Amino acid sequence: MNKHHSVCLPLPNNPIHSPIPMPFPILRTSFVVLSEIISLLEPNEIVTASLCSKKVRHLLKNHYQRRKPSKWRLSMFSWGLVDIMTRTVSKRINVMMARHISEQEGTEHKSIEFNGYKGTLDKGLPILYFRDHVFGIKMVVDYVTDLFGLDIYGFTTGSDGLWAFDWINNRQEKLLGGKGLNKNPNYALNEDKTDDDVLIVRNDVSINARFNGKLGPPDVLLLDSDAHWVTCDYLMKSDAIKLFVSFSKLSELELNSFLRHWRAGGSPRLAYLKVRFDDEDTYFVNFDEDLETFETKAWTRFRVVVDDDCFEIREDYIIQRQDGVKATIHCGLGHFTMFVWHSDKN
Amino acid sequence: MSSTEQGTSSAAPAEPTTAPESAAAPEVPESFYYVHGKDKVVHKVSAGALQHSALIHGMISNLGYTEEQAKANPFPFENIDGDILQMVVDWCNQHKGKPTPPEDTNLPKQKEKLFDLVLAVNYLEIKELLTYCCKQVAMMVKGKSPEEIREIWMIPTDAEDEAAEKEAKKRAGKEAAGETAAAAGDAK
Incomplete structure (x- = not known):
């Protein structure tokens, strides 16, 4: 057993000497207490704690096998980061990272070690360093997914991370079912429609060549960094369930054309379309008469990702x-949003 | 609300002094029960305060004790140190009939007692206090490295676990050999 002290101890191997509180022999507590403590830890703290020993790792893994964090969403990034979304899109926590050894931090960070790999703890984020970065990314992702019993839900990649599509699809049943679409940075995120898993993919490769046919159309599509090039024709062909277009230069004429296409049965899967205009002063007001839109004062809610991410909609078309x-159309300064009320309530 | 006195569980405690109640005192006289820990110091606690403890609440809910009976039969919690029980009783009194705030400022301050407090609170099934205590335990490792967490939570290293396991196996082997030898001796 460790030698434990009841006073603040400096750690000889760690450059940052933070005071050590009074020891608490956690492994001597009951199952109930242990579970309560674990449930109060953030995912990154769980990962850090799991690096303490094999026994603790098994204990934490067992905890999450029993209490699967079904609402948590794990994403990996091709540059080695793993994050977990615990409740909402905005509540994302970086939990672990693999970096190339050349990026090793200096001694200002606390040092850690796992399976012979050196690492650092940077603001609560465990980072391990590898000579083979791809190997390290795989190891880190495997480690976190295994610990929490989660599949990879989202994937963000640059042009150097395309290997990961096949790797992800081979390692889990839930396939990355989308296609990439953007210049950069590239992104893939599995979103909830209802209980189904759907996917966002963005990337800068020739998407049609790589993903078409193999993975099918994307369920969720993010065109977020430089979507000037998105045309009405492109929107019509995308066949996504949720479609996010940012920095758009789509004109009223084009949006009217898209709405006409939708009324005629086009884009039948579409549940949500969000267009953010490049010009923030753009305000879409003129619907073509043949679209037969009418104003409504009704108040309703639309769940975009999870319950906490609901849009409240009122006074729209x-x-x-x-x-x-x-469908309800909400027009605001700089954006156009369309919510389709499918019979499955989206 | 509570008072303590030195005595034994069987000894009838002297009339405890009670702190003045809030202005809105209940119309029906409140019933009181008596508990003591390892140190035999008896604490008089109202049924309202004891409602925080699912264990005690379950014990008293069907008793229907009179004041005298309750006084004569304090609940013995021999597995809980007296000072820990005092903390628990104090907390229950402070939170009697009140919704517990999200951040509790009335938590026992003695960190060195946290482990014993957690054991007691868990045993007494005081859910909210357990959550508060566990929050303190969780807070201990915020921003700490695995090495620091091992120190704080007294987690053995893999090598220590392996050594302990080896030792346990060795001991079990010896005991088994001893039993076999004893059985063989008996057979002769």
């Missing part, structure tokens, strides 16, 4: 498809 499906 209604448009109806020829088959009866309705």
